Each structure stands twice: as structure tokens, then as C-alpha cells.
Amino acid sequence: MFTLWNLIEASLLCLNAVCILHEERFLAKIGWGANANVQGFGEPPTVKTQILNLIRSIRTVVNISHSLKVPYLHQIDEIDATISQIEIAAYKLDAYTQQLEAKFKSLTQKK
Secondary structure, X not given: OOOHHHHHHHHHHHHHHHHHOXXXXXXXXXXXXXXXXXXXXXXXXXXXXXXXXXXXXHHHHHHHHHHHHHHHXXXXXXXXXXXXXXXXXXXXXXXXXXXXXHHHHHHHHHO
């Protein structure tokens, strides 16, 4: 069954495929490298040129959006490390509390 989610997923997969195309390793081998879209002044762009420009534009937008997210990703990592330390401290405190409760119960039972 074809749903909106399938369309979004397919679009994301195609976008990812476009972003990872490397001009020197892949596109140049099939004649779509950086020098492939040389054209004269005033000539209408070919379909090949338009596709290459679209690929470069998508790659640029993705790189910019990723570089804007990097500081936030570092903050998330720092917060995660802090939370892990707090969880360890909470487990130690819980164990200590249980020891104190057991000691208190043993002292109150002796009386």
C-alpha cells in the first residue's frame, strides 16, 4: 500500500543518495564531473547541467544544515554524559539509603 510515509521515506532515501555522490569518484567516471557542464554564454542549460546544479545545491544545503546542527549535537552528548553521572550517583545514593534503612530496622528491633 502506498502511503504518504512511503513517499517521504523514498524522498529521503533519494536525497541521501544525491548527497553522497562524489564528483571525482563516481560522477566523473560517467562524464558528469565538475568540468562536464561547461557551456557558452547565453546558451540554455542542458538537462545534464541542471541535474548537476541540483545535486550541488542539495549537497550545499545539507552541508550547511549539518554544520548548524553540530554545536547542538555536542551539547546533547555533554547532557547525556552528565545524565549518566547523575544516574550513577542516584544508584549509589539508593544503595546507601537501603543500607541505612536496614541498619535502622536492626537497631529498632534490638530495643
